[in-house]
Amino acid sequence: DDGSDRVHVVGARGATGFALPVGSEAFEESGRSLVRGTLDYLQGLKMLGVKRIERVLPVGTSLTVVGEAAKDDVGTIRIQRPHKGPFYVSPKTIDQLIANLGKWARWYKYASMGLTVFGAYLIAKHAIRFILERRRRSELQRRVLAAAAAKKSGPNNDVEKADSLSDVAKRDHLMPDLCVICLEQEYNAVFVPCGHMCCCTACSSHLTNCPLCRRQIEKVVKTFRH
Known part of the structure; x- marks a missing residue:
């Protein structure tokens, strides 16, 4: 359109997919002075020289440029x-670029699906843990209430109500000094406060x-019986 069949690409070195082949390499030895040599020796360095690499774009290379096209006041087209x-x-065709982007899009899709499944797993895990904790607390409260009812009732009432009491309450009545949770060890821990x-x-x-009272436990004191 500008009559020169040329399009200026601004910032091509920073574009994605642009790689220039190496045209030439040269190694230049650096001049060493006494001061520079002393500093390098103290720092544990040994400066040999500078390697220069020149990258060129061969004439006639076909490139595909995807960007923003603009035309300045002079009429020069810039991308x-x-x-x-x-x-x-990129030296790839537009179809190859689209296919490559489609491949990455599929990977992103699979990654997002995996993260979604992992998030659902974490939510379900916490929900199940919460339900089990509520169930455990409910069972613990039931045991405590049954143990309290068994201790409150007298020996005569216990014989009459033996059929209606739960197995846990019966065991607590027969062995009232047992822990209300495990029903195996004697209770010997005092909750503070x-x-x-x-x-x-x-x-x-x-x-x-x-x-018993659902108050937060700040400290547990072990007791001993004689």
């Missing part, structure tokens, strides 16, 4: 990096709240 969007300078004692030290190490 430059757009404010938004990609900027490609509420002062309740209904669990053994092994079970109390897994608790954050008192099973």
